[in-house]
Amino acid sequence: MLERRQLWVTGCVQGVGFRPFVWRKATQLQLAGEVCNTARGVLIDVQGERGSLQALEAALRCDHELPPLARIDGISASDASPRGNWQGFAIVGSRDDGSATAAIPVDTAVCAACVTELFTRANRRWRHPFITCTDCGPRFTLAWRTPYDRANTSMAAFEMCPDCAREYHDPASRRFHAEPIACPRCGPRLVFEDWRAPAAAQDTAAQEPPARSDPIEAAWRLIEAGGIVAVQGLGGFHLLCDARQPDAVARLRQRKHRPAKPFATLTLNTASAARWVHLDPADIPLLESAQRSIVLLPLREQRSGALLHVAPGLRQLGLMLPSTPIHYLLFHAALGQPQGQDWLNEAHDLIWVATSANRSGQPLLIDPAQARSELAGIADAMLWHDRAIAARCDDSVLLSRGGRAGALWLRRARGQVPLPITLPRPGPAVLALGGYLNNCFTVTQGRQAWVSQHIGDLSSAAACDALETTVQRWLDYWRIVPQAVVCDVQPDIHSSRLAARIAQQRALPLLSVQHHHAHVAAVLAEHGCDEPALGLALDGFGLGQDEDGSGNAWGGELLRLERGRVERLGHLSALALPGGDAAARAPWRMALALLHRLGERERLPAGVDAQTAARVRQQIERDFNCPQTTSLGRWFDAVAGLAGICPNQSYEGEAAMRLEALAEPVTADGVDPSLWHVDGLRLDLLPLAARLIQVDDAAVMARLWHAALSQALADWIAQAMQATGLRTVALAGGCCANRLLVQGLADALADTPCRLLQARQLPPGDGALSLGQAWVTVQQWADAPSSFSLERS
Numbered sequence: 101m102l103e104r105r106q107l108w109v110t111g112c113v114q115g116v117g118f119r120p121f122v123w124r125k126a127t128q129l130q131l132a133g134e135v136c137n138t139a140r141g142v143l144i145d146v147q148g149e150r151g152s153l154q155a156l157e158a159a160l161r162c163d164h165e166l167p168p169l170a171r172i173d174g175i176s177a178s179d180a181s182p183r184g185n186w187q188g189f190a191i192v193g194s195r196d197d198g199s200a201t202a203a204i205p206v207d208t209a210v211c212a213a214c215v216t217e218l219f220t221r222a223n224r225r226w227r228h229p230f231i232t233c234t235d236c237g238p239r240f241t242l243a244w245r246t247p248y249d250r251a252n253t254s255m256a257a258f259e260m261c262p263d264c265a266r267e268y269h270d271p272a273s274r275r276f277h278a279e280p281i282a283c284p285r286c287g288p289r290l291v292f293e294d295w296r297a298p299a300a301a302q303d304t305a306a307q308e309p310p311a312r313s314d315p316i317e318a319a320w321r322l323i324e325a326g327g328i329v330a331v332q333g334l335g336g337f338h339l340l341c342d343a344r345q346p347d348a349v350a351r352l353r354q355r356k357h358r359p360a361k362p363f364a365t366l367t368l369n370t371a372s373a374a375r376w377v378h379l380d381p382a383d384i385p386l387l388e389s390a391q392r393s394i395v396l397l398p399l400r401e402q403r404s405g406a407l408l409h410v411a412p413g414l415r416q417l418g419l420m421l422p423s424t425p426i427h428y429l430l431f432h433a434a435l436g437q438p439q440g441q442d443w444l445n446e447a448h449d450l451i452w453v454a455t456s457a458n459r460s461g462q463p464l465l466i467d468p469a470q471a472r473s474e475l476a477g478i479a480d481a482m483l484w485h486d487r488a489i490a491a492r493c494d495d496s497v498l499l500s501r502g503g504r505a506g507a508l509w510l511r512r513a514r515g516q517v518p519l520p521i522t523l524p525r526p527g528p529a530v531l532a533l534g535g536y537l538n539n540c541f542t543v544t545q546g547r548q549a550w551v552s553q554h555i556g557d558l559s560s561a562a563a564c565d566a567l568e569t570t571v572q573r574w575l576d577y578w579r580i581v582p583q584a585v586v587c588d589v590q591p592d593i594h595s596s597r598l599a600a601r602i603a604q605q606r607a608l609p610l611l612s613v614q615h616h617h618a619h620v621a622a623v624l625a626e627h628g629c630d631e632p633a634l635g636l637a638l639d640g641f642g643l644g645q646d647e648d649g650s651g652n653a654w655g656g657e658l659l660r661l662e663r664g665r666v667e668r669l670g671h672l673s674a675l676a677l678p679g680g681d682a683a684a685r686a687p688w689r690m691a692l693a694l695l696h697r698l699g700e701r702e703r704l705p706a707g708v709d710a711q712t713a714a715r716v717r718q719q720i721e722r723d724f725n726c727p728q729t730t731s732l733g734r735w736f737d738a739v740a741g742l743a744g745i746c747p748n749q750s751y752e753g754e755a756a757m758r759l760e761a762l763a764e765p766v767t768a769d770g771v772d773p774s775l776w777h778v779d780g781l782r783l784d785l786l787p788l789a790a791r792l793i794q795v796d797d798a799a800v801m802a803r804l805w806h807a808a809l810s811q812a813l814a815d816w817i818a819q820a821m822q823a824t825g826l827r828t829v830a831l832a833g834g835c836c837a838n839r840l841l842v843q844g845l846a847d848a849l850a851d852t853p854c855r856l857l858q859a860r861q862l863p864p865g866d867g868a869l870s871l872g873q874a875w876v877t878v879q880q881w882a883d884a885p886s887s888f889s890l891e892r893s
Contacts, residue, residue, distance in 0.1 A: 101150070102149065102182045103147070103179070104180045104182045105144075105147075105153050106143065106144070106146075106177065106178050106179075107143070107176070107177050108138075108140060108141060108142075108143055108175070108177075109143075109144065109160065109175050110140060110173045111171045111172040111173035111174065112171040112519065113141050113170055113172065113203070114203070114204070114246075114247055114248040115204070115239045115248040115279055116168075116169035116239075117169070117170065117234035117235060117276070117278070118142060118167060118170045119142060119191050119277055120234065120271060120276040120277050121165075121166065122144055122156075122160075123135060123189055123271055123276075124271060125159050126144075126146060126189040127189050129148065129152040130152065131146050131147065131148035131152055131153070131189055132147045132183075132187055132188060132189060133147050133148075133189050133190075134189065134190045135189075135190075136191070136192045136193060136195055137247040137248065137249060138194065138195045138196070138247060139195075139196055139247055141203075143195065144156075145180070147183060157175070157177070160172065160175060161175065167234065169206075169208060169235060169390070191277060194249050196247075204239065204240050204246060204248055204577065205248060206239060206240055206514075206515050206516060206517065206518070207238050207239050207240050207334045207335065207423075207493070208237065208390035208515065209236065209390055209391070209392040209422065210231065210232065210237060210422075210425050210428070211235045211390075213233065214231045214233055214236055214425070215444065216441060217231060218425055218428060218429070219440075224284075225284070227429060228284050228425065229425050229426050230280075230282050230287045230288050230425065230485070230487065232280045232282075233274045233275050233278050234276065234277070235274070237280050238280055238334050240491055240493065240514075240517060240518055241335045241489050241490060241491045241492075241493050242254050242255060242280060242487075242489075242491075243577075244490045245577065246577055246578070248279065249279065250279040250280075253279055253280070254488040254490050255282070258487075260281065260282070260286055261283060261286035263283065263285070264282060264283050264285075264286055267281060268281055288487035289486055290315045290316070290426070290483065290485045291485065291486075292316075292318040292319055292481065292482070292483050293481055293484070294318070294480070295476065295480055295481050296327075296480050296481065316426070316430060317433050318481075319331065319433075319481065319483045320433040320434050322480060323340060323430075323434075324342065324434070326342065326345050326347060326348040326351075327348070327480040328351065328352050328355070328480050329341070329479060329480065329481050329482070329483055330457050330465075330471055330475050330478075330479040330481070330482040330483070331426065331430075331483045332426075332468065332471075332482075332483065332485055333423070333426075334423060334424060335495075335513070335514045336457065336464035336465055336466045336489065336492055336493065337456075337465045337471050337484075338366075338454045338457055339352060339453070339454075339455050339456075339457045339475075339479060340366070341453050342451075342453075343365050343407055343452055343453045344407065346409055349363070349409040349453060352453065352455075353409060355477060356455075356460065358751075359750045360412050360413070360751065360754060361750065362410065362411035362414055363411065364418040364419070364453070364454050364455055364495065364497075365417060365420070365451050365452060365453055365454060366420055366421070366451070366452045367421065367451045368421070368422065368431045368448055369444065369446075369447075370384050370421070371445065371446060372447050372449070372451070373387060373397075373421070374447070375447060375449060376403050376407070376419065376451060377399055377400060377417050377419060378397065378399075378400060382507075383395060383500050386498055386500060386507055387421050388421065390515070391516060392420055392422070392423035392515060393420065393498045393514075393515060393516075394420045394495050394497045394498065395419055395420065395498045395499075395500055395507070396498065396510070397416060397417055397419055397500050398415060398416060398417075398500075399415055399417040401415075407451070410453060413745070413758045414758065415764060418497065419451075420454065428444075431448075435450070456494055457475060457479070458474070459478070461559045461560045462474070462562050462563065463555075463556060463566040464493075464556075467489070468485075468486075471484070491553070492553070492566065493517060493553045494513045494514060495513060495514055496509070496511055496513045496514055497509070497510040501839050505843055505846075508836075508839075508858075508860075508863075508864065509859065509861070509862055509863045509867075510837055510867075511863060511867060512551065512554065512861075512862055512863060513553040513554040514553070517551070517552065518552075518574075518577075520548040520549060520550050521550075521626055521861055521862070522547050522548065522549075523544065523547045523548070523549050523874075523875060524547075524625065524628045524875075525547065525630060525882070526546045526878075527544065527877070527879075527882060528583040528877070528881050528885075529544060529545050529582050530542070530543070530544045530583065530585075530874045530877045531543055531571070531580075531584070531585050531586070532544075532585075532586045532587070532871070533585070533586070533587045533596070533599045534587075534866070534869045534870035535588045535595060535618075535866045535869045535870075536557065536558050536590070536593040536866075537558075537752065537865075537866045538554065538557065538865060538866040538867045539556060539567060540553070540554060540555060540867050540868075541555070541570075541595070541870045542871050542873070543574050543575060543578065544874050544878065545580050549625070549871055549874055549875075550574065551862060551871050552570060552571075552574060552870075553570075555567050558594040558595060564594045571602075582602075582606065582608060583608065584608055584610075585599045585603040585606075585608050585611070586610070586611040586613055586873040586874065586877045587599035587600070587612055587613075587873065588612065588614075588615055588618070588642075588869065588873070589615065589644075590615070590642075596612070611873075611876075611877050611880070613872065613876045613877070614642070614645075614666065615637075615642025615644065615869065616635075616639070616654055616655075616657045616659060616832075616833070617659065617661070617666040618872030618873045618876065619637045619639065619832035619833050619864075619868070619869065619872055620633075620636075620659055620666075620832045621661065621872035621873075621875045621876050622832065622862060622868035622872030623857050623858065623859050623864075623872075625871055625874075625875035626859070626860060626862060626868075627830075627860075629828060629830070629857065630879075631828065632661065632662040632663075632828075633662075633826060633828040634659065634669075634821065634824065634828065635657075635831075635832065636657070636658060636813065636816075636817060636829060636831050636832070636833075637654075637655070637833045638655065638656055638657075638732040638733075638813075638832075638834075638835035639655045639731065639732065639733055639833030639865065639866075640731055640733030640734065640752070640753070641653050641655055641731055641733070642655060644657070652727055652729065652730075653727055653728070653729035654671065654731065655731025655734065656730045656731055656735070656783070657670075657671050658671065658781055658783075658817075660824060660826070663880075663883055664876045664877075664878075664879030665880075669823075670778075670783065670816070670820070672730045672731075672735065672782075672785060673730075673783065673784045674728040674730050675690065675693045675697060675728070675734060676696070676697070676723075676726040677689075677693070677728070677729050677734065678716050678719050678720050679719070679725060679726075680725050683737075684733075684734065684737070685748065686741075686747070686749070687737040687740045687741035687746050687747060687748070687749065687755045688705045688706070688741045688748070690738035691737075692708070692716050692717060692720070692741075693720060694739075694742065695793070696720050697786065697789075698786065698793065705744065706741070707741070707744065707747020708747065732835045733753075733756065733835055735785065736759060737749070737755045737756070738789075739789075739801070739805050740756065740758060740759045741755070743759065743762070743798040743801045743802060744798060745759065745762060745798055746758045753834065756835070760802075760806070760839070760840055762798060762799050762802040763799070763802035763803045763805070766806045766807050766840050766844060768807050768847065768848065771807050771811045772791075772808075773811070775787050775812070776788055776812035778815060778816055778819050781816070781820055781823065783812060783813070785809070785812065788804075788805070791804070791808075806841055807844065809841060810840075810841055810843075810844025810848055813841075813848075814849050817829055817854060818852055821854060827853050827855050828855045828857065829856050831845070831859075831864070832864050833864060833865065834864065834865035834866065836864035836865075837863070837864055837865060842858065
């Protein structure tokens with residue numbers, strides 16, 4: 101007896117070789133039918149004997165049989181009437197079923213099989229800069245719309261040659277229905293443009309004549325000569341230079357107006373990486389993963405002198421391995437184009453700066469014409485191609501914390517986006533716009549939450565435009581019609597203004613969620629926690645409403661969360677912010693504020709003269725433009741200012757990062773519990789500050805600060821658990837990127853009943869705010885959907 105089944109498969113099942121996988125299984129089982137992409141995922145309409153149908157479904161549910169990039173979230177099945185004389189099994193054209201919930205695949209690095217072909221002279225894709233297959237290459241950054249078919253990507257501009265078309269339709273080929281398939285005959289073209297003065301360009305050409313006709317060789321020769329090359333990648337341009345040439349790196353800093361913020365680096369393989377950083381066994385999979393994120397790893401001190409200006413004042417190096425064929429080709433050229441494949445796994449000293457190509461405060465550049473305009477005066481040349489980047493997507497960044505603690509996302513973008521996060525329960529379609537710094541937004545449908553790629557700080561008109569454009573594209577991707585819009589309570593940032601405008605235009609309810617409530621809610625959401633919990637939010641700034649109703653700068657908050665509501669249980673001892681926002685950029689100001697609080701009116705922190713200090717002290721005494729802050733981030737700044745290691749900051753978190761670098765290693769042994777005091781669930785750190793100013797050595801001060809602070813926070817949490825009876829504690833906020841602090845806190849709580857939840861799928865900082873905002877909205881909607889309106893949480 102023939103039976104017919106229709107299987108709706110959801111998850112990451114488009115553009116990852118899933119339909120060819122189904123075709124092969126169905127053919128092996130002698131089943132008839134067809135498989136196609138839909139806006140929801142993949143539809144398998146199949147007919148045959150019951151045993152064969154069951155075997156097909158079993159194969160779909162077996163993870164280890166699936167293609168490497170495929171992920172199934174759900175399978176729903178229904179019976180249908182058998183069709184007479186249905187012969188063979190086919191992959192057919194996509195169907196538009198109206199409801200777009202299919203996952204667009206993430207971008208992945210070129211796979212090992214393609215790399216082998218890339219350097220096999222007899223292969224027709226030898227040294228082809230755009231080699232790819234079903235198991236690797238660009239996906240999300242190619243897609244203009246869903247479903248994920250070639251016609252809906254930037255590869256639609258390239259008609260397949262007969263050889264590529266044959267592979268595309270051949271079930272035995274690794275490129276069977278690989279949408280980005282191309283070859284040197286029919287694919288994109290790579291171009292090198294030398295922007296230097298004609299004389300300099302001619303000098304290089306004279307030295308290496310072949311470079312003029314080989315864009316890869318030309319780019320490498322310029323890098324070797326100390327030049328800076330803008331290279332088009334998967335989700336945008338990188339700026340590349342030789343990290344071992346201090347003059348080249350210094351020149352890049354000067355041109356980019358980036359005096360100290362660390363640069364990411366690129367090296368060929370983990371054997372080469374091990375020459376520059378300490379690699380824990382758990383770090384190797386992070387570097388070699390298909391996503392090829394930037395991984396922050398401990399720098400080998402004996403090699404730090406060879407990387408001057410790359411990560412000044414820090415003990416970690418951001419490092420990634422090649423993600424594109426162009427990267428591999430550049431290394432191949434740098435090594436003299438060796439024969440064979442052995443060089444791919446050998447250790448080499450080559451290491452290049454690979455930083456995002458944009459002007460300070462501007463979005464990542466994705467268009468060659470715009471790069472030509474914007475990067476003039478920064479780069480010396482450009483290596484670009486004519487395969488359009490449909491979606492801007494920066495590199496993801498991971499912090500290695502060693503095998504036991506695992507890795508922490510600092511930026512979630514290429515290779516992770518647009519994978520959805522599953523919410524603890526379904527809710528309305530929500531658009532959450534996030535915050536001002538490190539902006540990301542979230543759209544939800546049912547239990548799925550799609551958190552956008554890293555947009556960046558909304559400090560320029562171009563960044564604000566990028567946010568608006570990307571929001572609209574994401575709503576179009578999944579054809580989501582929001583039922584509510586949510587933003588931060590701070591009304592004067594662009595994400596909040598945009599939320600208000602969208603809500604007004606679409607006649608939707610607008611919800612605003614307090615910054616630290618959203619931080620903690622994000623961690624609870626990704627852990628599937630829908631129960632009452634405590635939250636510790638530790639960051640630099642978020643607008644909050646004090647007990648007297650006034651708005652102030654929060655950032656060291658002990659919260660109780662339940663059903664989308666929040667109660668502030670306690671906070672850190674407050675400090676003045678002399679000069680308001682200026683204090684966040686000048687740790688010496690925070691040091692003066694702390695000294696003033698301690699009654700030390702005559703002591704001067706490093707980096708400030710007596711006359712300036714007297715003026716700021718007078719400002720504090722008169723309470724003129726000196727709002728109070730409970731921010732742990734500003735406490736870090738104050739201690740760094742006392743230690744004299746970072747009087748002024750050139751990038752967000754610089755003082756805290758330098759203080760952490762100075763503190764290693766930290767031990768909690770012998771920490772005096774009298775250095776802090778918990779009074780009514782308010783944590784007073786002034787006794788610790790009084791001890792710190794007695795310490796002359798900056799490294800000793802940094803170690804004492806980290807060790808005592810970890811113990812103090814653990815004590816604070818323990819007393820909160822005792823007072824509330826709650827055992828689940830979510831840890832969130834930008835300060836939680838401090839490895840020493842968080843590990844010390846976790847160790848101090850190890851013998852308590854605390855269930856400590858930390859960020860694992862998203863960053864602990866502002867990159868997760870929008871998910872927390874969306875989850876709070878879902879919770880509040882569930883309690884009172886009929887009265888859902890303009891509301892403050």
